[in-house]
Amino acid sequence: MTAPSAAPARYRDVFAVPEFRTLFSLQTLQVAGDSVRTIALSVQTFERTGSPVTAALVFAAGMLPYAVGGALLLSLADRVPPRRLLTGYHLLRLAVTAVLAVGGLPVPAIMALLVAAGLFAPVGGATVQARLPALLPGDGYVLGRSLFTMTSAGAQITGQAAGGLLLSTLTPSGTLWLAAASAALATVLARFRLPDVPAVSRAPSAGMARDTWRTNRRLLGGRTTRGPLLAGWLPISLSVGAEGIAVPYAGAHGSADAAGLMLSAAAAGMFAGNFAAGRLVRPHLRERLTLPLAMLTGAPLLLFAFGPGPAAACALMAAGTFGLGYELAVQRRLVDAVPEEIRGQAIGLYGSGLMTGQAAGIAAAGALGELLPPGRVMVLCGGAALASCLCLARHLR
The missing domain is CATH 1.20.1250.20 (MFS general substrate transporter like domains)
Incomplete structure (x- = not known):
């Protein structure tokens, strides 16, 4: 194991790395945008159906497939170049949120779209986190990781509060369009501000799900x-x-x-x-x-x-x-x-x-x-x- 450096890293050192700033911005936009989208959809669903259970299911739909995505798709994080993968992931978030903002979908279709986006959430998160050790050597990784944890919590709280405030002045559809705008900004940042570095794994693929299962067994064993x-x-x-x-x-x-x-x-x-x-x-x-x-x-x-x-x-x-x-x-x-x-x-x-x-x-x-x-x-x-x-x-x- 690499020995930790003697002194803790500083925030100025971490934010001096351009790619880290972009990844940090992507993470903040994703958490805040998804929080706004979730609360707007929950309110919209409750207004349409009057069912607390249905609203709660819509609220949780983006998290439900997380384990499935982690079990079947995680090998993509090492086999697809980060810029391409993150651009595609945020483009998927943009498409899903825009379709939801148009409205008129039945609840099962809404949940299906949220599940589709949620399946790739662990892959997007893993791709971002996997870049940190390469960008921030030594104790810089620990400080960068702590910044992500703190900012994710803050962005989630702020996003939910902003969603509630926006819903008091806009319709749920209008709030969803703002969430779509944040996904569009994340897509542009990923495409034009991330460097085109190659994927870290060049091993021949035996299939996405099989590769994921095989590596998960290796890690757990x-x-x-x-x-x-x-x-x-x-x-x-x-x-x-x-x-x-x-x-x-x-x-x-x-x-x-x-x-x-x-x-x-x-x-x-x-x-x-x-x-x-x-x-x-x-x-x-x-x-x-x-x-x-x-x-x-x-x-x-x-x-x-x-x-x-x-x-x-x-x-x-x-x-x-x-x-x-x-x-x-x-x-x-x-x-x-x-x-x-x-x-x-x-x-x-x-x-x-x-x-x-x-x-x-x-x-x-x-x-x-x-x-x-x-x-x-x-x-x-x-x-x-x-x-x-x-x-x-x-x-x-």
Whole structure:
């Protein structure tokens, strides 16, 4: 494994790289545009059908195929040149959003379009992330990755807020056209601002799905890659169930409206943890703090056994998500452990597994919430996350 440099990288060093600036802009445009599109479609669907369940399905339709795309299409991230792949991906987003903005489609057709775009989302994300180690050597990769995490969270929150504001002045169709405009801008940036670098893998293809499956098995079976993958997936997936049970917990302790504050505190904690681990902590210390930070994702949740009020609950949620900064060191280890020709797929597998695991963790917490008080479910989430950290301690040290 490559030894980390002695001093943390600086933001000016990262943003001095032109291609990184373009990739950063693409990521921000995608997250914000998709957030605006999602909230506009949900409102439009609810207005048409009056069904909360249908609106929720439309809201989640873009995320549902993520695991399928990760299982079948990820080899494209290493086999197609980045400029061509990202241009095509954002062009697909533009076409889907423009068709949705025209309107008049039945709900099944809307969901089919969202699923089609969502299938390629892990490939686009993996392509972007795979370029970072080549652009940002040493500790610059960690800082660049932390910037993506923080900005994605901020762009998602801003995009949803902007979507709500736009819907108060425009129709859902008009809001969707603005989302389409952001996809058009991303397409132009990808085509004309990214360099035409070749694909990293030149191995003969045995078929897209077969290549993806074969490399996924290699990554999950390798001793140097399986540990970082599990270490990145399990503590987060098990602890995130607490966020899925925030609404019933807040309702049981005063007002369900406090759930928004709890979730905002969790987002703020994640932002602060990534900033601290990526920018303020020296690389060698970050490596030493990986296990304690990972355990922090679960430890504060144990205190929900005492039924804390809204203010204390917000503090505990923020403390737990601050620990998510541990993920930066784990991602760095994974990148160092894989050869360049499958780096894109490795990063894509990490992201697909993380999203799938979080969905499963939230669903499991919701199911437990039907049987147990919400505070007890949050304690179980914290205990499960701590147990996974102890089982994976060798990979987190």
